[in-house]
Amino acid sequence: MAAPQSVPDGTDRGPEFGPCGHQRSVCGVRSRSLMRGRRVAGLDCDEPLRLVMSCGWVWVRTCERHGCAPCAARHRRRNARVVGTGMHKQRHAGRRLWLLTLTAPSTSAHKRWTPNQLYTRGAPRRECDCHQGVVLADWNPTASARWNHLRTALTRKGREIAFYRATEVQDGKRGGPGRGALHHHVVLAADGLLDVAEVQALALTAGYGCVIDLRPVEEATDVEDVAGYVSKTLAGYVAKSSGSARQEVPWRVPVHVDADSGEILEPPALLHSVPTYRTHTQSLDWGCTVRQIRDQNQAQARKRAASLAEMPYLGPVGWLPNGEPVWSDPPGVAGVSPPI
Ligand SMILES: [Zn+2]
Ligand SMILES: [Zn+2]
Numbered sequence: 001m002a003a004p005q006s007v008p009d010g011t012d013r014g015p016e017f018g019p020c021g022h023q024r025s026v027c028g029v030r031s032r033s034l035m036r037g038r039r040v041a042g043l044d045c046d047e048p049l050r051l052v053m054s055c056g057w058v059w060v061r062t063c064e065r066h067g068c069a070p071c072a073a074r075h076r077r078r079n080a081r082v083v084g085t086g087m088h089k090q091r092h093a094g095r096r097l098w099l100l101t102l103t104a105p106s107t108s109a110h111k112r113w114t115p116n117q118l119y120t121r122g123a124p125r126r127e128c129d130c131h132q133g134v135v136l137a138d139w140n141p142t143a144s145a146r147w148n149h150l151r152t153a154l155t156r157k158g159r160e161i162a163f164y165r166a167t168e169v170q171d172g173k174r175g176g177p178g179r180g181a182l183h184h185h186v187v188l189a190a191d192g193l194l195d196v197a198e199v200q201a202l203a204l205t206a207g208y209g210c211v212i213d214l215r216p217v218e219e220a221t222d223v224e225d226v227a228g229y230v231s232k233t234l235a236g237y238v239a240k241s242s243g244s245a246r247q248e249v250p251w252r253v254p255v256h257v258d259a260d261s262g263e264i265l266e267p268p269a270l271l272h273s274v275p276t277y278r279t280h281t282q283s284l285d286w287g288c289t290v291r292q293i294r295d296q297n298q299a300q301a302r303k304r305a306a307s308l309a310e311m312p313y314l315g316p317v318g319w320l321p322n323g324e325p326v327w328s329d330p331p332g333v334a335g336v337s338p339p340i
């Protein structure tokens with residue numbers, strides 16, 4: 001079968017086609033290079049990525065690296081939108097919203113944490129054993145499994161939950177479990193009430209530390225107010241844990257086969273390696289995904305680019321103090337949004 005005609009017009013022809021319009025199985029990326037210190041009109045990126053396909057089609061796209069300020073900011077904005085959109089959707093679905101913080105176990109002897117709601121001044125606290133046998137480098141790689149354990153436990157008794165979970169890398173400055181411990185910040189939507197003592201007990205069983213925080217987003221509160229704050233905070237954790245903080249996370253995983261000799265290691269060797277935790281995750285029914293937000297933005301940008309290429313575009317003749325464009329008379333072409 002012959003390769004289809006090249007239609008490098010940005011039309012989205014499905015995942016099996018590359019940007020040049022050729023099938024990915026016949027045409028791939030030949031080379032990629034960062035355009036250092038170059039800005040490309042219409043691309044909000046400090047060092048755009050230049051890609052050459054095997055057919056010769058050249059295209060440029062954003063680098064999407066966390067070291068690039070505009071790309072990192074966009075990543076943060078997308079995550080904030082995912083959090084905010086989901087909170088709205090869950091509230092509309094009639095679920096209650098909760099903010100849950102889960103921590104890695106402490107690394108030294110301590111008294112069992114009393115959640116704020118249950119705390120009475122001067123009440124005795126018993127010795128806690130959540131730190132027993134915990135080595136942070138071994139605990140961190142298990143953090144996501146602990147979350148899966150906990151969320152499954154929370155859905156027992158017929159309760160349904162949806163969530164967005166961000167990973168925070170603890171800097172250990174506030175006397176917490178130490179530098180590089182992973183914490184989870186979760187927006188939880190549940191169709192019933194959650195009890196903080198129950199959630200703490202389930203979190204301990206799942207292998208988290210005893211320090212937890214659970215706050216309801218009050219029904220009376222406009223979700224708008226909270227969503228803005230929460231989404232920014234969580235997106236901040238995501239940005240931090242996807243950036244340079246990754247290098248600070250102790251991470252040791254069992255290796256079962258010797259890479260050089262192919263020999264099976266019994267017991268497995270423990271090797272320090274690059275942390276591979278996910279910076280954020282969410283349930284399928286949360287509301288929307290980072291990918292959807294990105295695709296939506298890209299489709300809009302493509303539409304804008306296409307209409308700009310097709311028709312002479314006359315920009316606004318001026319701007320009102322409130323930021324609204326003033327169009328010449330007759331106004332710009334109907335249905336065409338101005339370029340951003
Ligand atoms: Zn970039
Ligand atoms: Zn091609």
Ligand SMILES: [Zn+2]
Pocket residue numbers: 106110111112113128129130131209210211
């Ligand atoms: Zn404890």
